[in-house]
Amino acid sequence: MHQSRPKSKDVAAMAGVSTTTVSFVLNDRVGAAISPTTRQRVLDAADALGYHPHASARNLAGGRSHILGLVVRQSPEQVAEDALLAETLRGLSAAARTARYRVLVEPLGIRDGTYRDLIRSRGTDGLVVSGPRLDDAELGALVRDGAPVIIQGSLPDLDIPSVDVDNAAAAQAATEHLLALGHRVIGCITNAPFDYAAARERRDGYRRAIEGAGLTYDDNLVLEAKFDAASGRRAMGRLLQRTDLTAVFVASDVVAFGAMAAIREAGLRVPDDIAVVGFDDIPLAAYFDPPLTTVHLPAHDLGRAAGMALLDRINGRAVAARTVLPTALIIRSSTAPPPTAERRARDGPRPS
Amino acid sequence: MHQSRPKSKDVAAMAGVSTTTVSFVLNDRVGAAISPTTRQRVLDAADALGYHPHASARNLAGGRSHILGLVVRQSPEQVAEDALLAETLRGLSAAARTARYRVLVEPLGIRDGTYRDLIRSRGTDGLVVSGPRLDDAELGALVRDGAPVIIQGSLPDLDIPSVDVDNAAAAQAATEHLLALGHRVIGCITNAPFDYAAARERRDGYRRAIEGAGLTYDDNLVLEAKFDAASGRRAMGRLLQRTDLTAVFVASDVVAFGAMAAIREAGLRVPDDIAVVGFDDIPLAAYFDPPLTTVHLPAHDLGRAAGMALLDRINGRAVAARTVLPTALIIRSSTAPPPTAERRARDGPRPS
DNA sequence: ACGCGTTACTAACGCGCGTTAGTGTCCCTC
DNA sequence: GAGGGACACTAACGCGCGTTAGTAACGCGT
Numbered sequence: 001m002h003q004s005r006p007k008s009k010d011v012a013a014m015a016g017v018s019t020t021t022v023s024f025v026l027n028d029r030v031g032a033a034i035s036p037t038t039r040q041r042v043l044d045a046a047d048a049l050g051y052h053p054h055a056s057a058r059n060l061a062g063g064r065s066h067i068l069g070l071v072v073r074q075s076p077e078q079v080a081e082d083a084l085l086a087e088t089l090r091g092l093s094a095a096a097r098t099a100r101y102r103v104l105v106e107p108l109g110i111r112d113g114t115y116r117d118l119i120r121s122r123g124t125d126g127l128v129v130s131g132p133r134l135d136d137a138e139l140g141a142l143v144r145d146g147a148p149v150i151i152q153g154s155l156p157d158l159d160i161p162s163v164d165v166d167n168a169a170a171a172q173a174a175t176e177h178l179l180a181l182g183h184r185v186i187g188c189i190t191n192a193p194f195d196y197a198a199a200r201e202r203r204d205g206y207r208r209a210i211e212g213a214g215l216t217y218d219d220n221l222v223l224e225a226k227f228d229a230a231s232g233r234r235a236m237g238r239l240l241q242r243t244d245l246t247a248v249f250v251a252s253d254v255v256a257f258g259a260m261a262a263i264r265e266a267g268l269r270v271p272d273d274i275a276v277v278g279f280d281d282i283p284l285a286a287y288f289d290p291p292l293t294t295v296h297l298p299a300h301d302l303g304r305a306a307g308m309a310l311l312d313r314i315n316g317r318a319v320a321a322r323t324v325l326p327t328a329l330i331i332r333s334s335t336a337p338p339p340t341a342e343r344r345a346r347d348g349p350r351p352s
Numbered sequence: 353m354h355q356s357r358p359k360s361k362d363v364a365a366m367a368g369v370s371t372t373t374v375s376f377v378l379n380d381r382v383g384a385a386i387s388p389t390t391r392q393r394v395l396d397a398a399d400a401l402g403y404h405p406h407a408s409a410r411n412l413a414g415g416r417s418h419i420l421g422l423v424v425r426q427s428p429e430q431v432a433e434d435a436l437l438a439e440t441l442r443g444l445s446a447a448a449r450t451a452r453y454r455v456l457v458e459p460l461g462i463r464d465g466t467y468r469d470l471i472r473s474r475g476t477d478g479l480v481v482s483g484p485r486l487d488d489a490e491l492g493a494l495v496r497d498g499a500p501v502i503i504q505g506s507l508p509d510l511d512i513p514s515v516d517v518d519n520a521a522a523a524q525a526a527t528e529h530l531l532a533l534g535h536r537v538i539g540c541i542t543n544a545p546f547d548y549a550a551a552r553e554r555r556d557g558y559r560r561a562i563e564g565a566g567l568t569y570d571d572n573l574v575l576e577a578k579f580d581a582a583s584g585r586r587a588m589g590r591l592l593q594r595t596d597l598t599a600v601f602v603a604s605d606v607v608a609f610g611a612m613a614a615i616r617e618a619g620l621r622v623p624d625d626i627a628v629v630g631f632d633d634i635p636l637a638a639y640f641d642p643p644l645t646t647v648h649l650p651a652h653d654l655g656r657a658a659g660m661a662l663l664d665r666i667n668g669r670a671v672a673a674r675t676v677l678p679t680a681l682i683i684r685s686s687t688a689p690p691p692t693a694e695r696r697a698r699d700g701p702r703p704s
Numbered sequence: 705a706c707g708c709g710t711t712a713c714t715a716a717c718g719c720g721c722g723t724t725a726g727t728g729t730c731c732c733t734c
Numbered sequence: 735g736a737g738g739g740a741c742a743c744t745a746a747c748g749c750g751c752g753t754t755a756g757t758a759a760c761g762c763g764t
Contacts, residue, residue: 057720059408409750
């Protein structure tokens with residue numbers, strides 16, 4: 001005879017109790033009165049049979065899936081370059097585990113693919129939406145349905161709890177570091193197109209620093225990159241036509257990596273000719289040549305905080321409208337004071 | 353009155369049919385005879401009500417969860433450095449989507465954490481286990497239970513279908529590239545400890561190339577790194593004590609990144625003094641200074657192939673014991689012939 | 705006129721759990 | 735020694751689907 005997987009009924013029979021008692025014991029149901037001996041009998045029986053509750057049955061009866069969804073809306077190149085996704089996922093998973101939840105990941109194209117079904121089919125109890133675009137229509141619909149959603153990143157127009165860093169302040173601090181070193185003509189290369197809130201915010205932080213130093217913000221010094229090193233190289237190439245440029249704030253380490261390649265190719269050195277500040281502090285940043293000064297993003301904690309907030313939301317607890325995690329400017333060797341007038345004269349005009 | 357989510361009964365009522373018919377229509381059940389008009393009525397009703405089947409109910413009734421599990425056994429530093437996980441996940445998701453499956457990710461510590469429950473609770477229909485260690489005991493137990501598992505990577509001792517590249521052949525090709533350039537003293541830095549099959553295999557490929565060229569394999573030239581750039585830097589530091597060394601095969605781009613840092617710090621240049629070949633072809637490899645010659649790993653396709661194999665296994669179709677995907681040696685600028693005797697004499701003895 | 709196959713459906717059950725409403729027993733109190 | 739409450743449990747239902755076995759109507763051949 002075929003031996004099928006044990007069910008709670010089998011455990012109940014072996015322990016000489018009802019399935020109700022089995023359920024009470026295994027779920028540590030508060031308010032249920034179970035004698036220690038009965039409790040132990042049930043536990044022993046479950047152990048002896050190798051009993052594991054059937055997830056779908058639990059979920060159906062209990063009305064929740066015990067699954068958190070992570071929606072990652074990214075173009076393929078963006079996925080490939082996103083060194084931090086794995087960390088965020090690990091943080092989210094850690095949060096989920098505290099509540100015996102698991103994490104389902106839904107990677108979607110930038111335009112195609114829908115995630116609304118995840119929640120409507122009750123396949124997940126809630127969603128963390130990572131780095132959404134400003135024009136994501138699906139989000140609005142979900143929230144109107146009252147679905148538990150947490151934004152990782154920011155989306156100012158929508159009334160959804162979010163977990164993020166203060167991009168503007170961090171970018172401002174990074175730029176101020178360059179200003180403090182004496183730089184006066186500082187470029188800015190974004191991490192992404194301005195459809196992404198983070199790209200705007202970091203640019204705004206840069207702008208605040210520039211204007212705060214009494215300089216005029218120059219739109220020509222701001223170039224848009226899109227996620228990958230290649231776009232950073234292109235942007236930097238154009239920026240280098242400004243021969244008075246002595247520093248760049250690049251709002252993504254990966255993009256900065258490309259920018260540094262462009263600087264090398266132009267026969268210039270970092271930081272002697274051009275100082276570079278990045279953003280993200282990807283694991284490889286410390287091994288760049290030279291090691292990259294950058295803004296540390298607490299990727300793991302962002303994932304964890306988003307997960308915690310989502311679980312709170314699912315369980316009807318109060319959730320802060322906005323959780324802001326601290327960043328830190330990590331000063332390495334890609335930043336230094338600008339070349340002195342003498343040095344610039346000695347080295348002759350910059351190649352353009 | 354509170355409006356609750358529609359169920360198949362509601363759709364049935366609106367369409368004037370039974371829930372059986374609703375089920376038949378929505379699942380395109382083969383062999384079911386449904387007239388086109390009835391069919392359309394059901395579809396319209398479902399649409400009008402915004403009906404979405406309840407995932408847990410489907411899963412319970414249907415006996416499957418429609419979820420694929422991805423088990424990632426990694427230490428934190430390994431996760432952080434694993435630039436390819438996101439790609440693999442995307443590939444796996446793409447495969448899952450073809451069968452209306454979703455992907456649940458379970459990131460586990462190197463030693464702690466268990467994933468067996470994932471399958472025993474029927475929370476997932478099958479698992480892709482990524483980069484397992486040789487000593488993973490849980491895997492054996494799972495397979496004895498007859499659980500659908502696909503290894504991404506290789507685990508020679510266990511009889512589990514796997515999807516991988518030919519690590520040895522790729523490493524051999526990489527090393528042969530160095531030999532063809534004229535290098536005779538070539539170091540090897542592994543990607544991971546030898547508990548990982550891939551680390552062994554890549555080392556073996558290196559060895560085959562060395563011996564195939566009529567040279568003697570020297571164990572002192574082989575150093576173990578563990579996933580991150582820091583370990584690569586340390587290993588390279590030790591390797592540089594061999595002043596006759598002119599090239600290294602590093603079995604991971606991230607580790608190679610650290611190795612290149614060590615070479616720079618020793619006042620040497622890549623490839624002029626030391627040629628470097630990597631492994632993985634992470635997205636940033638092309639932007640290294642100099643751009644890294646490396647073995648391209650088809651990360652997306654590996655994920656996709658693993659997913660397809662797992663779906664086959666779940667559906668009782670035949671699965672190849674081993675799927676091997678092609679790699680390609682990408683020659684960039686980190687490799688060149690060794691310095692000539694004259695140049696070495698001119699430059700003087702190498703700093704050690 | 706009858707039988708037989710095909711088409712188009714449906715009633716009812718079962719998946720394996722969680723939960724509600726209840727039953728019985730024991731002990732303590734006045 | 736009757737009442738009441740805490741304690742330790744259980745019967746039975748319901749979650750929302752998929753599926754099996756079955757029915758009714760209809761056409762078609764002889």
